[in-house]
Amino acid sequence: MKNYKVALLAGDGIGPEVMKEAVKVLKLVEERNADVAFELNDVLFGAAAYFETGKAFPEATKQACDEADAILKGTIGLSHEESKKIPVDEQPERGALLPLRRRYNTYANFRPVYLPKGVAHFSPLKAEVIGEGLDIMIIRELVGGLYFGEKETGVDENGKRFVREVLEYDEDQIRQIITVAFEVSQKRKKVLHNIHKSNVLKSSVLWNEIVEEVAKDFPDVEVKNILVDAAATYLCLNPAQFDVMVMENMFGDILSDQGGGILGSLGLMPSACKGPEKSYYEPSHGSAPDIAGKGIANPYSMIGSVALMLEMSFGMEQEAKNLWNAMQSVFAAGYSTPDLSKDGEAELITTAKFGDLVCEA
Numbered sequence: 001m002k003n004y005k006v007a008l009l010a011g012d013g014i015g016p017e018v019m020k021e022a023v024k025v026l027k028l029v030e031e032r033n034a035d036v037a038f039e040l041n042d043v044l045f046g047a048a049a050y051f052e053t054g055k056a057f058p059e060a061t062k063q064a065c066d067e068a069d070a071i072l073k074g075t076i077g078l079s080h081e082e083s084k085k086i087p088v089d090e091q092p093e094r095g096a097l098l099p100l101r102r103r104y105n106t107y108a109n110f111r112p113v114y115l116p117k118g119v120a121h122f123s124p125l126k127a128e129v130i131g132e133g134l135d136i137m138i139i140r141e142l143v144g145g146l147y148f149g150e151k152e153t154g155v156d157e158n159g160k161r162f163v164r165e166v167l168e169y170d171e172d173q174i175r176q177i178i179t180v181a182f183e184v185s186q187k188r189k190k191v192l193h194n195i196h197k198s199n200v201l202k203s204s205v206l207w208n209e210i211v212e213e214v215a216k217d218f219p220d221v222e223v224k225n226i227l228v229d230a231a232a233t234y235l236c237l238n239p240a241q242f243d244v245m246v247m248e249n250m251f252g253d254i255l256s257d258q259g260g261g262i263l264g265s266l267g268l269m270p271s272a273c274k275g276p277e278k279s280y281y282e283p284s285h286g287s288a289p290d291i292a293g294k295g296i297a298n299p300y301s302m303i304g305s306v307a308l309m310l311e312m313s314f315g316m317e318q319e320a321k322n323l324w325n326a327m328q329s330v331f332a333a334g335y336s337t338p339d340l341s342k343d344g345e346a347e348l349i350t351t352a353k354f355g356d357l358v359c360e361a
C-alpha cells in the first residue's frame with residue numbers, strides 16, 4: 001500500500017473552485033487504485049490565510065508542506081483594489097508564493113503548452129500555423145533572477161523617487177536548470193531552444209556560456225539560441241518549431257502566459273515546480289478575481305497539475321495519461337468553459353460540470 005500525503009493550498013480567487021475539481025479527480029484515482037491512498041491536508045495560503053491568521057504563509061501551512069510528499073496549490077492574489085487591505089510583506093505573492101518557492105528551492109518550473117489536434121479550434125492561431133497541434137515544454141528557472149533579487153526604493157539627493165532591483169544568478173543556479181532542460185530535451189525531440197537576451201544583459205552572457213558547457217554532456221541534443229523578443233514573435237508565427245524552451249525566471253513568466261494565449265486561454269496551462277527534495281504543482285495562471293465565485297473558471301490547469309503530480313512525484317504515468325485523455329475527450333465532445341468557446345461553438349459548462357465529465361470519461 002502506498003500512502004501519499006498531499007498538502008492542498010487552495011488559496012484565493014478561483015483557487016478553491018478549481019481545487020474542488022482536483023480533489024474530485026484525486027478521489028477517483030484513489031478509488032481505482034486499490035494499492036494507493038492519498039492523505040489530503042487542506043491548509044490556508046495566500047490572502048485567505050492572511051485574513052484568517054495575519055500571515056500569508058502561516059506556520060501550520062509550512063508544517064503541512066514539510067510533511068507532505070507533494071504540494072498541490074491553487075491560485076493566490078486579490079484584485080488590485082482588494083489587495084490594498086494587506087500590508088506589503090504579507091501580500092500573497094511576496095508573503096506566500098515566493099517564500100514557498102524559496103523554502104523548497106523549486107528551481108525548475110515545467111509549463112507545458114499542449115494543444116492536441118482535437119482541441120486546436122480553441123486557439124486564436126490559424127489552423128495552418130498550428131499544424132498537427134502544439135506540444136511545447138517551457139522550462140522556467142523559478143527561484144532566481146529579478147523576482148528574487150535585492151530591491152530598494154527611495155528618494156535621491158535631488159528629491160526624485162528611484163527604484164533599484166537586482167538580477168542575480170550564480171553559475172550553479174544556471175547549470176542546474178540548464179541540465180534539467182537538456183535531460184528533458186533528450187527524452188523528447190532533442191532540440192533545445194535557449195531563450196536569452198545576451199545583446200543587452202550580462203546575465204544572459206553567463207547563461208549562454210553555461211549552456212555551451214552543459215551541451216558538451218548532451219552531444220545528441222541540438223541547441224538553438226534565440227533572443228527572447230524574437231521568441232515572442234515566433235511563438236505566434238511559427239510555434240510548431242519549438243519543442244523544449246529554457247529560460248530565466250521573468251522571461252519564463254511572460255512567455256508562458258503567451259503560451260496560454262496561443263492555446264486560447266490561461267485556463268489551459270498547468271505546471272510543475274520541482275525542487276531537489278520536494279515539488280509543488282499549480283496552474284500557471286493567477287486567481288482571476290474577475291470571474292471568482294461564479295463557478296465558471298476552467299479547471300483544466302488545475303487538473304492538469306494533478307496529472308503532472310501523479311506522473312512526476314508518484315510515478316503514476318498511466319493515470320496521468322488517462323487524465324489528459326479524459327480532459328481532451330470532454331472538449332472533443334463539444335463542451336467547454338466560457339473562457340474557451342468562440343462564437344458559441346461549444347456547449348458552455350461550469351467548473352463543477354467539467355470536473356464531473358472528466359471523472360466520467
Ligand code: ATP
Pocket residue numbers: 014076077257265266267268284285286287288289290291296297298299301339
Ligand atoms: P498572476 O500575476 O498571478 O499570474 P495574471 O495577472 O497573469 O495573474 P490571471 O489571474 O492569471 O492574471 O488571469 C488573467 C485573466 O485570464 C483572468 O482575469 C481571467 O479572465 C482569465 N483566466 C485565468 N485563468 C483562468 C481560468 N482557469 N479559467 C478561466 N479564465 C481564466
Ligand code: MG
Pocket residue numbers: 257284285286
Ligand atoms: Mg500571470
